[in-house]
Amino acid sequence: MINKSFAFLLRFVLILFLFIPAQAQLQSLCEFKNVKIPFTFKPGDMIIESGQYDLEFFKHGVGQVFHVKIRKGRKTICVIPEGERINYQNQGNLSLLRQDPEIPEDCRLQIKRNPALKIAYIIFETGKRSAFYPFYKIRFKVPYEDK
Numbered sequence: 001m002i003n004k005s006f007a008f009l010l011r012f013v014l015i016l017f018l019f020i021p022a023q024a025q026l027q028s029l030c031e032f033k034n035v036k037i038p039f040t041f042k043p044g045d046m047i048i049e050s051g052q053y054d055l056e057f058f059k060h061g062v063g064q065v066f067h068v069k070i071r072k073g074r075k076t077i078c079v080i081p082e083g084e085r086i087n088y089q090n091q092g093n094l095s096l097l098r099q100d101p102e103i104p105e106d107c108r109l110q111i112k113r114n115p116a117l118k119i120a121y122i123i124f125e126t127g128k129r130s131a132f133y134p135f136y137k138i139r140f141k142v143p144y145e146d147k
Contacts, residue, residue, distance in 0.1 A: 030107040
């Protein structure tokens with residue numbers, strides 16, 4: 001018969017082995033706190049009223065899959081998947097990318113609207129000084145409505 005503490009330890013280790021690979025797949029790129037969103041987002045079936053939110057951007061696994069998590073305090077409101085990577089003009093040339101004045105030094109966030117399509121673009125750039133993923137520019141398309 002197996003000792004109860006050994007069985008507990010075995011379950012704990014098994015849970016860690018299952019949890020750690022799933023956690024490692026989402027790599028945080030940057031987080032912005034208290035971002036003012038002046039209109040209502042409508043991602044999927046959700047409605048996110050205008051206000052201040054925290055936005056955190058993730059890269060999933062080894063592929064080019066990006067997500068943005070929208071939070072209010074510690075509560076996650078929603079996760080918007082399928083951000084698209086936009087290449088810079090000189091994407092293949094590292095020395096030109098480092099000199100490009102359009103690329104920020106640090107992370108940058110922009111929210112733009114296209115009133116004709118009723119689409120908001122959340123554009124996130126990792127910047128030149130990002131330790132793991134420099135020169136990433138990611139765009140998320142989110143339907144919105146004015147209030």
